[in-house]
Amino acid sequence: MQYLWRTPGSRTTPEEASPISPSPLVIRDLTVAYHRKPVLWNVDYVAPPGGLIAVVGPNGAGKSTLIKACLGLVPKVSGSVEAFGRPIDKQRRLIGYVPQRESVDWDFPVSALDVVAMGRYGKIGWFRPVSRAHKEAALHALERVGMADFAKRQIGQLSGGQQQRVFLARALAQEAQLYFMDEPFAGVDAATERAVLHVLRDLDAAGRTVICVHHDLQTVADYFDHVLLMNTRVVAHGTVSRTLTPELLARTYGGQPVPFTEAAR
């Protein structure tokens, strides 16, 4: 059970140490470098089954890179990632993904419904067009984020928050077991924040696991059950109540002022 080995200094709550069923996500000894400069260093992590997990750390801590490395979108220097007991690239059907909104060209000639229907492509398979049943599933996903009225609209005509909800709906349409979300709360309006939160709670209630890069320390405790504190390496992880302590936050943010205190002024 090599993955139960921890980097020195990381803390584990006892109930996580021996997962009963295969954990939704097991990261072992993951190191990623851009041009010889490590961005992730020896990351080991075992996600608890079910639950909402926030990945928290300062800018440049490698939070997005962690998600992308898990998904195979950036090359690894070393390490392995397993989902539900098998290598993650053998479990594509079980994985949902919400990338950062800025990662695509929103002038692209597709409607909101077209984008959400992309979540179904994995189920549709090669060559076949999107059938009516899959379009309905996509429309249902749009309804869940309160965007059904905008299904036919070209995505460039949506506000930033609405675009974020379209991405969320696309992930819902994937009907996955394990979701990776890259800053779904970044720069959104209040209505979108509520919609995203609503979806997160739904997924949690349905027993799904959501791993979510989150930048706002103020809301971590309200939105998430678990937290993974990181700064290039894993500093600590566990339940929010045990892990989000001033001492561990100070270690995560190093010499930088902790935005927690700044935000709570």
Added chain:
Amino acid sequence: MIPAIMDEAWRILTFQAGFNSAVVVAGTAALGLAGGTVGTFLLLRRRALVSDALSHATLPGIAIAFLIGAALGLPGRSLPLLLAGAVASGVLGLLTIQALVRHTRLTEDAAIGAVLSVFFGLGIVLLSLIQNLELGGQAGLKTFILGQTAAMAQGEAVGIGLLAAAAAAAVALLFKELRVLAFDPGFAAVQGWPVARLDLLLMGLAALVTVIGLQTVGLILVVALLIVPPAAARFWTDRLSTLTVVAALIGALSGWLGATLSALLPKLPAGAVIVLVAGAIFLVSFLFAPARGLVAVALRQARLRLDFAERRALSVLLGGGSVKGMLGAWLGLRGFVRTGTLTERGREAARAAERNRRLWDRFLTDYPTLIPAHVNWGVDPIDDVLPVDMVRMLEERGAS
């Protein structure tokens, strides 16, 4: 003279000017169709310039293939051999770009520029060498640079037609896969689509169009058949399926008209004529397309500004002020003003504008978070945008 040319043009356009010219026109139209179809996805995947490098990189391959053919003693120039050479060196150019981007810190545009110019330079040098060797058949090699529709034989035109149909069919079959690849390759990869191989396939289709277009349009300008039709089509639509079809039609139209023109004016290089026709269609689209064209956008902007100016002027008049100049004249034309005072219609319009402004104000104050959900808030009449009960609520609040 002029009627004679018009008559000739009509006969070529309608495939009545003899079998050979009909074949050339049909072949070139098929090429344009394939270019528009494949080009749509190249453009959206931001690979347009890579395909330019690809086409320029074919030249050394053509020259080397010619030399090999001469060394083997093949009679004249063998087209399949030349095209095989073109594909080989074009692909080599592509791989060089990929290697440069992956293994060095060069950005893609620098890699494209370097590969394009070096390969093309090598090709030119080889061509000059061949000319000095005084082998037979080298005169035809230059047509690969600028293109010549007249050089198209019947069998070649049929070949072009088949290959173009295959390229268009491949895009139709892989429409969904190419859409997700072009929009969000990261998401496509997470879903398990082989992104690298799909990219390779797309570049393969671009290479196919390039190679079958070499003779007709020439390697310098063949990229225009991939870029210009979809770029022009983008002004007409916001739907990918429509965009692909319109781009294919614009490509086919360019090929058809261009080949006809170049048959009428045999001294001009065919490739340039075809590309200029495509360019003319682009210009018309850019200026006059109703969805995103320059004139339509400018008109909508002007209309919006006039709307606001008119509302402001009406409210000034309602408050007992006066409006002079162009705007006063405009209000007169609209029947809102006569001899400096509001008419009954004007008074009505002014009250409606006042109410609209007041209610939008109220909405903005009470529901600031709902604003982004309404794209035309504040501009369109509030009754057209918001539900009836919401408007009634705002009215009641505004009164209190």
